[in-house]
Amino acid sequence: MMQQSKVxxxxxxxxxAATPLIEVHDITKVYGEGPSAVEAxxxxxxxxxxxxxxxxxxxxxxxxxxxxxxxxxxDRPTSGSYRLAGQEVSGLTRDQLAAIRSRQIGFVFQSFNxxxxxxxxxxxxxxxxxxxxxxxARDERAHTLLEQxxxxxxxxxxxxxxxxxxxxxxAIARALANDxxxxxxxxxxxxxxxxxxxxxxxxxxxxxxxQGITVVVVTHATDIAAWSNRIVTFRDGLIIDDRPTREAFPxxxxxxxxxxxxxxxxxx
Amino acid sequence: xxxxxxxxxAWKALQRNISRSLLTMLGIIIGVGAVxxxxxxxxxxxxxxxxxxxxxxxxxxxITPGSITSGGVSLGSGAKTTLTLDxxxxxxxxxxxxxxxxxxSQTSAQVVAGSANWYTVIGGTTxxxxxxxxxxxxxxxxxxxxxxxxxxxxAVLGSTVASNLFxxxxxxxxxxxxxxVPFRVLGVLVSKGQTGFGRDQDDVIIVPITTHKERLTGQTxxxxxxxxxxxxxxxxxxxxxxxxxxRLEHHLTPVDPDDFTxxxxxxxQQVRMATASxxxxxxxxxxxVSLVVGGIGIxxxxxxxxxxxxxxxxxxxAVGARGRDILLQFFIEALTMACAxxxxxxGLGVGISVLVSKLGNWPTVITGFxxxxxxxxxxxxxxxxxxxxxxxxxxxxxxxxxxxx
Numbered sequence: 001m002m003q004q005s006k007v008x009x010x011x012x013x014x015x016x017a018a019t020p021l022i023e024v025h026d027i028t029k030v031y032g033e034g035p036s037a038v039e040a041x042x043x044x045x046x047x048x049x050x051x052x053x054x055x056x057x058x059x060x061x062x063x064x065x066x067x068x069x070x071x072x073x074x075d076r077p078t079s080g081s082y083r084l085a086g087q088e089v090s091g092l093t094r095d096q097l098a099a100i101r102s103r104q105i106g107f108v109f110q111s112f113n114x115x116x117x118x119x120x121x122x123x124x125x126x127x128x129x130x131x132x133x134x135x136x137a138r139d140e141r142a143h144t145l146l147e148q149x150x151x152x153x154x155x156x157x158x159x160x161x162x163x164x165x166x167x168x169x170x171a172i173a174r175a176l177a178n179d180x181x182x183x184x185x186x187x188x189x190x191x192x193x194x195x196x197x198x199x200x201x202x203x204x205x206x207x208x209x210x211q212g213i214t215v216v217v218v219t220h221a222t223d224i225a226a227w228s229n230r231i232v233t234f235r236d237g238l239i240i241d242d243r244p245t246r247e248a249f250p251x252x253x254x255x256x257x258x259x260x261x262x263x264x265x266x267x268x
Numbered sequence: 269x270x271x272x273x274x275x276x277x278a279w280k281a282l283q284r285n286i287s288r289s290l291l292t293m294l295g296i297i298i299g300v301g302a303v304x305x306x307x308x309x310x311x312x313x314x315x316x317x318x319x320x321x322x323x324x325x326x327x328x329x330x331i332t333p334g335s336i337t338s339g340g341v342s343l344g345s346g347a348k349t350t351l352t353l354d355x356x357x358x359x360x361x362x363x364x365x366x367x368x369x370x371x372x373s374q375t376s377a378q379v380v381a382g383s384a385n386w387y388t389v390i391g392g393t394t395x396x397x398x399x400x401x402x403x404x405x406x407x408x409x410x411x412x413x414x415x416x417x418x419x420x421x422x423a424v425l426g427s428t429v430a431s432n433l434f435x436x437x438x439x440x441x442x443x444x445x446x447x448x449v450p451f452r453v454l455g456v457l458v459s460k461g462q463t464g465f466g467r468d469q470d471d472v473i474i475v476p477i478t479t480h481k482e483r484l485t486g487q488t489x490x491x492x493x494x495x496x497x498x499x500x501x502x503x504x505x506x507x508x509x510x511x512x513x514x515r516l517e518h519h520l521t522p523v524d525p526d527d528f529t530x531x532x533x534x535x536x537q538q539v540r541m542a543t544a545s546x547x548x549x550x551x552x553x554x555x556x557v558s559l560v561v562g563g564i565g566i567x568x569x570x571x572x573x574x575x576x577x578x579x580x581x582x583x584x585x586a587v588g589a590r591g592r593d594i595l596l597q598f599f600i601e602a603l604t605m606a607c608a609x610x611x612x613x614x615g616l617g618v619g620i621s622v623l624v625s626k627l628g629n630w631p632t633v634i635t636g637f638x639x640x641x642x643x644x645x646x647x648x649x650x651x652x653x654x655x656x657x658x659x660x661x662x663x664x665x666x667x668x669x670x671x672x673x
Contacts, residue, residue, distance in 0.1 A: 074586060074666045095590045102588025109670070113583040117284060127587035129273055174587065 019086040021182060021214050022048040022071060027080030027090075029066050040066040042237040043080070048216065050181065053208045055225035055245070056218045058234030065186070067234065068218045072105055072184045073097045085181065102131045106175025110187035112167040114159040120146060120170045121155045127177040145173035149203060165196030172203060176213075183207065185217045189224055201227045222249070278601035281573070282608070289605060292569040295562020296609030296649060297616055299555050300642040304617020306551030307638035309624060312631035313544030327367065327497040328400065328533040329507055331355075331514070333489065350489040351528060353477065356394070358517050359495060363509045365502040368396040371477045371490040379473060381433040381444040388429050389472045390446060392480020392490075400496040408440035408455030416476040421483065423451040426470040427459040444473075449483045451475065503532055559645055562609065563653035570602050570657035574664075581661055582669025595662035602654025603647065610646025614639055 029041040041063045048054055058064040069075040070082060073089055076097070082090045089100055101107075106127075114123045124142040133141070146155050149169040159167050168188060175183055185204065189197035205227055207213045217228060225231050231248045233241035241248075282289045333350035353371055360369045373392040378385055391397075394416050398404060411422045423444060430439045442453050460469040481487050497506040507530050514528055574581070581594055589597075621632040 069667050072586070074670075095592075098585065098588055098590040101586060107586045109583075113579060113586075113670070115580060115583070117280070126584070130584070130588040130590070130593055178588070 019083075020047045021050045021052075021085055022046065023081075023083040024071070025081045025083075027067075027070060027077045027082060029063075029070065029075070030078045039237055041070070041077070044237070044239055046232065046239060046242070048214065050214055051208070051212045052230060053205065053215045053228045054217070054230045054232060055228035056216060056232050056234065057220060057222075057225050059220065062234040063237040064218055064234040068184060068186055068216070071216060072107060073100045098130075102127060103178055104180050104182055106172075106178070106180040106183045108168065108171050108175050108183065108185040108188045110190040112159070112164075112171045112191070114167055114170055114174075116159060119156045119158055120151060120162070120173075123159070123170055124173045124177055127174060131178050133178075141177060142173070145176055146170070148176075149173045163196070164192050165199050168192060168196070168200050169203065172200070172207075176207070181214055183213050183215045185215065187219055188217060189219075189221070197224065274596055274600045275604060277597060278604040281601050282605055288569065289608075292565050293562070293605055293609030293612065295558050295565045296606055296646050297562075297613040299557075299559035299562050299649070300610050300613025300646050301616035301620060302551050302555035302558060303642040303645055304614055304634065304638050305620040305624065305632070306548045306555060307641065308617070308621035308632040308634045309551065309630060310544055310548035311633040311635055311638070312621075312625065313541060313548075315633050316631040317541055327500055327503055329495040329497060329503060329510070330531050330533065331493040331495070331510065332491070332529050332531070333527065351491075351493055352489055355514060355517055356490075356493055358513055359493065359510055362513055363495075363506060365498045365506055365509075367496040367498040368399040369493065369495045370394045370397040370400050371492070372397065372494050373477060373480050373485065373487065373491040375480070375485050377447050377484070379429070379433065379444055379446050381442060384433045384435070386429055386432045388426075390480065390484060391472055391474045392477040392484070393474060393494075394477055397474065397494070400494045403460070404458050405455045406458040408453070410474075411454055411476050416478050419478040419482055420476060421449060421451045421479055422454045422476065424455045424457060424474045425453055426457050426472040426474075428468055428470040429473055430456045446473070446475075447484055451479075507532065555645070559649050563606075563649040566602055566605055566650065567653040567657055569605075570598060570654060571660065573601070574598060574657050574661040578664065578669045578672035581664050582666050582672065585664070585666035586670060591662040594664075595658045598658035598661045599651075599654050602658065603650040606646045606650025606654065607643070610643045613646060614642050617642060 024044060024046045026043050026045055027041055028039065028043055031038045031040055044063070044067060056064050056068065066075070070077050073084070073092075074097075076092070077090050080090065081088060084100065084104060087100075089097065092100065114120075115126065121139075121142050124145055125138045128138040128141060143152075143155065146152060149172055151166060151169055151173070154162060154166065157166075159170070162170065168191075172183075183204070188204070189200055192200060201224060204215050204217065208215045215228075217224065219225055226245060226249050228245050231241070231243060231245050232239055331351060351371070356369055356371045359366060363369075370393045375390050375392075376387065377390055378387050379390075395410055395413055398410055405424065406427070408424075410424055411420065414420075415422055423446070425433070425439055425444075433439065433444060434442065439453050439456050443450050444453060445451070457470065457472075457474070462468055475484070477490065481490070495506060495510065497503045511526065511530055515524075515526065518527055520527065584594060584597075617638075618634055621634055624630050625632040
């Protein structure tokens with residue numbers, strides 16, 4: 001079953017396919033019940049196409065994290081519809097959602113979330129273990145990915161032997177392990193210095209530009225959001241703004257690589 | 269996720285904190301050790317009993333006078349007689365299917381031979397004793413019926429006595445002194461070794477029953493009558509016939525109780541078996557208690573581990589682990605810990621068993637079944653107590669788990 005979905009996934013990687021990758025329609029999320037219930041999302045609709053590089057912005061409590069969890073199939077909406085690569089996922093069971101995450105979504109977290117005392121190679125292999133990929137294929141794929149993120153020399157290093165930027169690159173390699181068409185990053189540079197931040201964002205941009213991987217980055221930092229092509233802003237559980245990055249930040253290249261930060265780093 | 273990967277992951281998780289893992293396993297280790305050693309002691313006793321029955325013969329029937337000989341109070345008011353040589357003759361002549369019958373009386377004395385002396389058991393009997401007790405003579409001869417009739421002062425030595433009184437050999441034909449009475453040594457018995465319970469069967473001197481009575485003890489009665497039935501199947505018949513005959517011989521009326529006790533060797537050993545199984549039962553209780561405690565220990569540590577690794581669980585779920593993948597991971601971890609404890613426990617149990625048989629002089633036998641049972645009980649404990657923490661891990665919400673600090 002999962003093998004089949006992999007084939008579908010590979011096909012859907014192609015940009016400009018007929019169906020959007022993400023189609024969210026009037027989604028709500030309510031935590032708790034009765035008078036103490038909290039409405040985290042109050043009817044959000046959003047469409048993201050293959051190959052987009054979207055930044056989701058907004059202050060704390062705006063609902064952007066909740067939205068991210070729903071997009072990442074870590075949680076289910078209270079109401080509304082969510083179609084991922086044409087498949088309705090809002091009513092799926094926990095295990096079905098796990099299968100979707102395994103094949104369709106790669107996660108990158110602020111705190112890297114690498115397994116301690118486990119080599120970079122084994123960390124990258126982890127998603128493939130759950131997807132049932134054979135040992136040899138796992139090994140080859142993990143090697144390729146680590147080389148791709150520039151860690152070919154450090155495959156057997158453990159997280160505590162790597163810098164923050166390197167750890168995040170291992171995490172990105174892990175997110176790519178199962179050929180997911182969608183990469184979700186939650187404050188991916190939140191724990192990194194500016195040099196490493198540029199490295200990581202460059203990696204995202206290249207993956208987006210060269211391999212057509214759809215990237216959704218949740219951030220509250222404008223210099224990070226500036227790397228995207230499109231900025232979606234949340235406030236009070238609603239989308240209040242959704243426009244191309246070059247409109248949001250006039251003067252930036254808008255996806256061609258951001259800009260100020262990169263220039264600053266380059267010149268320093 | 270393949271089973272091998274799961275076991276390897278579990279093993280790695282346990283290695284992360286070796287001392288904690290070992291302490292957690294302690295209950296299981298003790299439990300399995302107790303299982304193994306209790307079974308070793310139980311089956312050791314059983315084997316010893318079987319060996320004893322084998323060496324004495326399952327056909328052996330023992331008659332002792334009264335039921336309270338040690339108290340010295342006669343129970344039967346009309347019974348003036350206890351066991352006599354006449355009873356022995358009557359049994360030999362009247363009870364069918366008796367293979368051999370002999371009297372046996374016993375006393376202890378210091379025995380002197382030249383400059384050597386030795387404290388040992390002096391048994392008085394008749395020649396059929398050889399057949400009844402499964403004995404044979406290694407050197408020289410046994411005494412004859414004529415020696416019994418003539419109250420000859422002759423003796424046959426057990427091999428232990430012979431080697432202690434005559435370290436240089438040459439026992440046969442020598443003279444030994446028992447209670448100031450000189451005896452001529454006719455022969456030396458073959459060595460039978462220890463009983464299953466550590467008594468040296470060769471530490472004995474056998475003399476004619478008549479000599480025993482008249483020269484050594486002055487008893488008019490005899491301690492025991494030993495009968496060897498012709499076959500194991502005839503034992504019950506022999507006991508029955510002997511009881512009727514002795515009641516007649518002792519002039520007991522139908523209302524009188526027996527003034528003697530007839531037992532089969534199997535009955536005697538049953539008492540010892542019961543003792544052994546009491547010991548084994550006690551250890552088994554220790555085993556159960558410590559397995560339960562050990563299981564709770566594993567459950568406790570697994571719950572701690574689930575809490576400590578909440579973020580890891582969340583991450584695994586985010587990259588596609590299903591509930592059952594997580595369940596299996598923690599379940600196998602608990603199971604691995606229990607099984608590792610089981611293996612160490614088997615080592616401990618074997619060690620205890622060896623020690624008990626070496627120091628405690630108690631026979632122990634370690635069977636493949638006891639090792640299997642020890643391991644199985646460890647694994648079972650792991651299954652029972654590993655399930656709940658594993659289920660809790662699997663039921664975690666991925667978002668909550670990822671956010672957990």
